[in-house]
Amino acid sequence: MATPKELSDFLIAIERRAFKQTAYAVRDDHAALDIVQDAMMKLAEKYGERPATEFPMLFQRILQNTMRDFWRRQKVRNLWTTLLSSFGSNDGDSEERDPLETIDVEDDADEPSAQLARSQTIQLIERALEKLPARQREAFVLRYWEEMDVAETAKIMGCSDGSVKTHCSRAVHALALELKKQGLDKLGLSNAVFDKK
Amino acid sequence: MNMHKDNMTNTKNINLIDDDVITDPVMEEQIARGISDLLNNRAQHLKPEQEQRLSVARNAAVTYLAEQQAQYSTSNHVAGHSNVLRWFGHAGHSFEQHRVASAALLVAVMLLTFFAVQQFGSTHNLENSDAFLLASDLPPEAYADKGFDAWIESN
Numbered sequence: 100m101a102t103p104k105e106l107s108d109f110l111i112a113i114e115r116r117a118f119k120q121t122a123y124a125v126r127d128d129h130a131a132l133d134i135v136q137d138a139m140m141k142l143a144e145k146y147g148e149r150p151a152t153e154f155p156m157l158f159q160r161i162l163q164n165t166m167r168d169f170w171r172r173q174k175v176r177n178l179w180t181t182l183l184s185s186f187g188s189n190d191g192d193s194e195e196r197d198p199l200e201t202i203d204v205e206d207d208a209d210e211p212s213a214q215l216a217r218s219q220t221i222q223l224i225e226r227a228l229e230k231l232p233a234r235q236r237e238a239f240v241l242r243y244w245e246e247m248d249v250a251e252t253a254k255i256m257g258c259s260d261g262s263v264k265t266h267c268s269r270a271v272h273a274l275a276l277e278l279k280k281q282g283l284d285k286l287g288l289s290n291a292v293f294d295k296k
Numbered sequence: 297m298n299m300h301k302d303n304m305t306n307t308k309n310i311n312l313i314d315d316d317v318i319t320d321p322v323m324e325e326q327i328a329r330g331i332s333d334l335l336n337n338r339a340q341h342l343k344p345e346q347e348q349r350l351s352v353a354r355n356a357a358v359t360y361l362a363e364q365q366a367q368y369s370t371s372n373h374v375a376g377h378s379n380v381l382r383w384f385g386h387a388g389h390s391f392e393q394h395r396v397a398s399a400a401l402l403v404a405v406m407l408l409t410f411f412a413v414q415q416f417g418s419t420h421n422l423e424n425s426d427a428f429l430l431a432s433d434l435p436p437e438a439y440a441d442k443g444f445d446a447w448i449e450s451n
Contacts, residue, residue, distance in 0.1 A: 100365075101361075103359075106358050107354065107358045110354040110358070114353075115339040115342055116339045118346065118350060119342075128346065132346065136349075139353050139354060140360065142357065143360045143364075144360065221337070221338045224331055225335070228335070242328075243331070243332045244332045267328070271327055271328045271331075274327075274331060
C-alpha cells in the first residue's frame with residue numbers, strides 16, 4: 100500500500116507534465132487543470148491502496164479516460180449550442196468564429212531575449228503537437244514523453260503493440276515535417292545546426 | 297549550461313529532419329526524444345497560478361489518502377477485538393464480507409417466511425374443509441346410503 104508521502108512525491112514528479120499534456124489535448128488551460136485535479140483525486144480514491152510502483156500506469160490511464168469524458172461532454176454541449184444557435188437571431192454579432200482565435204498562445208514577452216529562439220521552437224512544437232490526431236498525440240506522449248514501453252502504452256491506449264508503433268511513427272513524422280515546414284532554420288538556430296550538416 | 301547544451305542538441309536532431317533520414321528508426325527515436333526533452337523543459341516553467349492550482353489539487357488528493365488510511369487503521373483496531381463486526385462491514389474494507397452476511401440474512405428471512413406461510417396455509421385449509429363439511433347440507437341420497445351411517449359413526 101502506498102503512503103501519502105509516496106503519492107505526494109509521485110504527483111509532484113508528474114503534475115506539470117500531466118497538465119501540459121492535457122492542455123495540448125484539450126486546448127484549454129482551465130479545463131486541463133480541472134482534468135488533472137480529477138485524475139489526481141480518482142487515483143487517491145480508487146487506487147490509494149495500490150503500491151506506488153503502479154501509480155504511473157494507473158494515473159495515465161485515469162488521465163486519458165478523464166480527457167475522453169471531457170470530450171464527450173464537450174461534444175454534447177457543442178451539439179446543444181449548435182442547435183440553439185441555429186434558432187438564434189441573425190444580427191450583426193453572429194459572425195463566424197475563427198477556430199484559430201480560440202487557440203491560447205502563451206505570452207512570452209517576459210522571457211529573456213537569449214532564450215527567444217528556443218522558446219519559439221518550443222512554441223512551434225507545442226502547436227504541432229496540438230494539431231496531431233488524438234491517438235497519435237496520445238501514443239507520442241505516453242511512449243516518448245512519459246517514457247513508457249510499447250506494451251505499457253498499448254495497455255493504456257487499449258490497442259495492439261503494432262498500433263502503438265504505427266501511431267508513434269506517424270506522430271514523429273508529422274511533428275518533424277510540421278516543424279520543417281514552419282522553418283526552424285529561420286529562427287536563428289540555423290548556424291549551429293546546418294554547419295554540422 | 298548543460299541544459300542549454302542539451303537543448304541545442306535536441307534542436308539539431310529536429311533540424312536533421314529529412315524524408316530519407318527519418319526512415320531510420322534510430323533517428324526517429326532521437327527526434328522524438330529531442331522533442332520530448334524540449335517539452336519537458338517547457339513543462340517546468342508554468343505560470344504561478346497554474347502551479348498553485350496543481351499544488352492545491354495534489355494536497356487534496358494526498359489529504360484524502362491520509363484520512364482514508366487513518367480511518368482504515370482505526371477500523372482495523374476495532375475489528376481486531378470483534379471479528380463479528382467485520383462480517384457486517386464494520387471495518388470499511390470488508391465490503392465483500394458485508395455483502396455475504398447481508399445476503400445470507402436475506403435468504404434466511406425468506407426461507408422462514410416461506411415455511412411460516414406454508415404452515416399457516418395448510419392449517420387454515422384443514423379448518424376450512426372441516427367447517428364446510430359441518431355447515432353444509434347433506435344431500436337426501438346420503439340418508440339413504442347405509443354406508444354413510446357407518447362412516448359417520450366411525451369418524
